[in-house]
Amino acid sequence: MNAAASGVASGPGDPGPRPRRYAFLGPEGTFTEAALLQVPGTDAAVRTPMGSVPAALAAVREGRVDAAVVPIENSVEGGVTATLDDVSFGAELRILREIVVPIRFVLVAPAGTELADVHAISTHTVAWAQIRRWVAQHLPDADYVPAPSTAASAVAMLDGAGGVSTEGLGYDAAVCSPVVVAQHPELHVLAGDIGDNTQAVTRFVLVARPDAPMPAPTGADKTSLVVPLWEDRPGALLDILEQFSTRGVNLTRIESRPTKAHLGDYFFSVDIDGHIQDDRVADALMGVRRICPRTRFLGSYPRADQRAVPVATHHSDAAFIQARSWVDNLKGQ
Numbered sequence: 001m002n003a004a005a006s007g008v009a010s011g012p013g014d015p016g017p018r019p020r021r022y023a024f025l026g027p028e029g030t031f032t033e034a035a036l037l038q039v040p041g042t043d044a045a046v047r048t049p050m051g052s053v054p055a056a057l058a059a060v061r062e063g064r065v066d067a068a069v070v071p072i073e074n075s076v077e078g079g080v081t082a083t084l085d086d087v088s089f090g091a092e093l094r095i096l097r098e099i100v101v102p103i104r105f106v107l108v109a110p111a112g113t114e115l116a117d118v119h120a121i122s123t124h125t126v127a128w129a130q131i132r133r134w135v136a137q138h139l140p141d142a143d144y145v146p147a148p149s150t151a152a153s154a155v156a157m158l159d160g161a162g163g164v165s166t167e168g169l170g171y172d173a174a175v176c177s178p179v180v181v182a183q184h185p186e187l188h189v190l191a192g193d194i195g196d197n198t199q200a201v202t203r204f205v206l207v208a209r210p211d212a213p214m215p216a217p218t219g220a221d222k223t224s225l226v227v228p229l230w231e232d233r234p235g236a237l238l239d240i241l242e243q244f245s246t247r248g249v250n251l252t253r254i255e256s257r258p259t260k261a262h263l264g265d266y267f268f269s270v271d272i273d274g275h276i277q278d279d280r281v282a283d284a285l286m287g288v289r290r291i292c293p294r295t296r297f298l299g300s301y302p303r304a305d306q307r308a309v310p311v312a313t314h315h316s317d318a319a320f321i322q323a324r325s326w327v328d329n330l331k332g333q
């Protein structure tokens with residue numbers, strides 16, 4: 001937690017506005033912290049590092065923080081399952097914003113370590129998935145030790161005296177952001193830019209409780225949904241997809257995840273272009289909800305790239321308003 005944001009009073013008897021409190025997948029130096037710092041005002045906010053995605057989301061649900069930033073999708077491996085599963089099935093939450101961060105990985109170790117000395121590498125699973133080719137090429141025999149986050153794997157190598165040690169850790173090198181090395185110069189960089197894809201980006205979301213004010217439509221928005229599809233029949237998924245296509249609503253992501261209840265039971269995690277305030281989106285959601293009554297709305301929020309979505313005339317709000325008033329008039333006759 002940073003001291004700068006400890007509830008500063010602006011005058012006697014005036015506690016001033018309470019600083020906003022944010023949780024993130026920590027410790028300091030994670031890519032998730034970099035994403036949080038892109039949210040305006042967070043440099044002066046209380047920022048609490050958490051040990052895992054579920055812990056950060058629990059802090060939101062229990063009111064210990066106002067919002068949390070967690071990774072949700074990366075351009076190489078797809079969805080971050082810990083986040084997708086938690087927001088889909090835990091107590092309801094709302095996504096208020098998406099943040100896209102370019103990712104660069106470095107391999108770090110205690111000073112004196114050579115590449116040839118590395119037998120086991122630790123990092124977050126999402127990072128491991130993005131450096132596999134580099135590892136296969138340069139350290140084909142290295143074992144993988146999962147870590148709670150990228151920065152956690154590196155920071156665990158720092159011993160109490162400020163030096164670097166891998167004794168008892170079960171690994172001799174870690175993969176993290178260059179930011180961690182800037183914060184801990186005693187870490188030695190064995191290799192830089194080891195990501196398999198130099199264009200890799202990760203998408204993070206800012207998540208709050210469901211009573212948080214929803215961001216207003218901007219014309220370049222996304223809506224996230226969870227659609228549990230229990231029905232085991234031909235065409236069930238097609239029925240859902242048709243709700244979007246007939247209203248000109250574009251899907252930007254669809255992933256299936258097991259519900260974990262029974263083998264073969266899946267839910268779909270879906271992102272679409274548009275805001276729930278857009279008539280075509282609201283109408284599509286009504287269609288989906290009629291088919292899947294347990295459909296969950298996770299939020300409408302601005303697209304990180306601010307790219308406006310083209311809408312055909314017959315899918316515009318004006319067309320929906322005109323058609324609705326035509327039907328209403330007919331019903332009133």
Ligand SMILES: O=C(O)C(=O)Cc1ccccc1
Pocket residue numbers: 025029030031032033071074103124126127148149150151202
């Ligand atoms: O934020 C981090 O540092 C994480 O450990 C999660 C992660 C890992 C790799 C890419 C983006 C986010």
